[in-house]
Amino acid sequence: MSKVTIQAAREPRSSRILGIGGYRPSRVVTNAEIIEHIDSSDEWIRTRSGIESRRWASDEETVVSMSLAAAQKALADAGVQPEQVDCVIVSTVTHLYQTPSAAAEIAHKLGTNKAAAFDISAACAGFCYGLSLASDMVRAGTAGHVVVIGVERLSDLTDKTDRSTAFLFADGAGAAVVGPAAGPAEAGIGPVVWGSDGEHLDLIKQREDWRDALRNEIGPTMPHLVMQGNPVFRWASYEMAKVAQEALTAAGVTVDDLDVFVPHQANMRITDAMARTLKLPERVAIARDIATQGNTSAASIPLAIERMLETGEAQSGDLALIIGFGAGLVYAGQVIRIP
Amino acid sequence: MASTEEIREGLAEIVNEITGVPAEDVQLDKSFTDDLDIDSLSMVEVVVAAEEKFGVKIPDEEVKNLATVGDAVTFIEKAGS
Numbered sequence: 001m002s003k004v005t006i007q008a009a010r011e012p013r014s015s016r017i018l019g020i021g022g023y024r025p026s027r028v029v030t031n032a033e034i035i036e037h038i039d040s041s042d043e044w045i046r047t048r049s050g051i052e053s054r055r056w057a058s059d060e061e062t063v064v065s066m067s068l069a070a071a072q073k074a075l076a077d078a079g080v081q082p083e084q085v086d087c088v089i090v091s092t093v094t095h096l097y098q099t100p101s102a103a104a105e106i107a108h109k110l111g112t113n114k115a116a117a118f119d120i121s122a123a124c125a126g127f128c129y130g131l132s133l134a135s136d137m138v139r140a141g142t143a144g145h146v147v148v149i150g151v152e153r154l155s156d157l158t159d160k161t162d163r164s165t166a167f168l169f170a171d172g173a174g175a176a177v178v179g180p181a182a183g184p185a186e187a188g189i190g191p192v193v194w195g196s197d198g199e200h201l202d203l204i205k206q207r208e209d210w211r212d213a214l215r216n217e218i219g220p221t222m223p224h225l226v227m228q229g230n231p232v233f234r235w236a237s238y239e240m241a242k243v244a245q246e247a248l249t250a251a252g253v254t255v256d257d258l259d260v261f262v263p264h265q266a267n268m269r270i271t272d273a274m275a276r277t278l279k280l281p282e283r284v285a286i287a288r289d290i291a292t293q294g295n296t297s298a299a300s301i302p303l304a305i306e307r308m309l310e311t312g313e314a315q316s317g318d319l320a321l322i323i324g325f326g327a328g329l330v331y332a333g334q335v336i337r338i339p
Numbered sequence: 340m341a342s343t344e345e346i347r348e349g350l351a352e353i354v355n356e357i358t359g360v361p362a363e364d365v366q367l368d369k370s371f372t373d374d375l376d377i378d379s380l381s382m383v384e385v386v387v388a389a390e391e392k393f394g395v396k397i398p399d400e401e402v403k404n405l406a407t408v409g410d411a412v413t414f415i416e417k418a419g420s
């Protein structure tokens with residue numbers, strides 16, 4: 001038996017988000033356009049979801065091109081060069097190649113020096129899952145800088161004639177650069193509170209797998225997303241408020257310390273219900289990017305943070321609670337400092 | 340065990356907190372949808388808050404049958420006894 005000691009990784013250090021960037025597809029899709037295909041109304045969509053319009057990607061705005069644009073903005077925001085990036089994590093459920101990963105192509109096109117790269121599948125919790133992985137890599141010394149991207153072209157998997165999803169889902173990309181913090185006092189990413197509940201996998205899912213979709217009797221079809229909206233609303237509004245509370249406790253803070261609340265932009269009504277359940281003080285700024293962006297799944301949290309920085313609702317250094325939740329069911333929440 | 344009036348008052352408080360409808364409008368004969376303008380999502384919130392407040396379970400399939408405030412109060416009375 002060999003007696004050598006495996007050299008341990010470096011001492012644990014602290015991590016933080018250094019920069020944020022987003023990409024919003026060029027085409028604005030109004031509720032008027034949506035209701036050409038479903039029996040609904042602008043008023044119903046606004047009151048039930050808070051969505052006034054959303055963005056759908058063109059053929060040129062691919063998962064990779066949108067990710068690149070978002071990641072380049074985030075790197076510029078962070079003041080980090082592509083060669084400094086050791087890992088690229090992409091969360092998406094709409095990169096329609098099973099292999100290779102979107103991350104490998106993005107890492108190359110970003111100009112990283114052969115950074116490690118992989119995709120993860122955690123639906124609307126994807127950004128928070130990716131952020132947790134990135135934070136732990138930086139803390140353990142596995143990576144110096146990590147680019148985390150949440151990107152979706154949900155319009156590809158949305159049935160435009162389905163009343164419960166056609167108005168909801170949208171496209172876009174959001175990215176964050178995670179790197180080391182100067183010391184524990186500068187730590188910018190709190191412990192993640194996360195989990196899954198596969199007992200309820202039927203609540204939001206792809207109707208069928210690709211094999212069945214392609215061999216369909218009526219000819220090949222897209223395996224569209226289907227959702228049981230009402231139980232999802234209940235789960236998200238209440239169970240997720242509990243997870244959000246646990247994330248605060250894990251980080252050693254209370255709602256009174258918070259400046260910003262950025263839940264996954266699932267539905268404005270879920271955001272409102274969560275804010276009520278959490279008893280957020282008036283002064284906490286709440287992300288409402290969904291109004292003009294729709295539900296962009298893994299991309300929604302970084303996109304919403306970027307918007308709040310642009311409008312001045314959030315400032316660099318603010319303490320924020322973020323939480324993602326969706327198909328699986330899966331969820332993850334953490335407290336962060338806004339870069 | 341809470342009285343009918345106490346349950347109605349508790350429910351009225353919940354409805355007011357969630358929807359802004361004045362608590363005094365939440366009377367037994369009022370329909371949640373037609374009179375109080377509470378939509379299906381607000382109804383979910385009201386139900387969850389009522390479950391917590393009164394320590395009862397209101398199953399999803401039961402919610403459809405709770406058309407009026409009186410229906411809800413009766414259900415909570417029975418479920419809690």
Ligand SMILES: CC(C)(COP(=O)(O)OP(=O)(O)OC[C@H]1O[C@@H](n2cnc3c(N)ncnc32)[C@H](O)[C@@H]1OP(=O)(O)O)[C@@H](O)C(=O)NCCC(=O)NCCS
Pocket residue numbers: 038039040041044045048049124163164165167227228229230231232233236266267270295325326327378379380
């Ligand atoms: C999708 C959602 C808005 C539907 O709202 P809901 O109130 O649960 O809808 P329901 O299916 O119970 O239907 C309620 C009423 O609205 C009607 N309705 C449903 N979809 C409609 C539409 N697109 N336009 C107009 N009316 C609609 C129904 O026919 C029903 O009418 P009725 O009461 O007269 O029969 C809501 O459930 C939701 O947003 N859930 C969470 C979804 C989400 O965030 N998913 C992503 C998580 S990552």
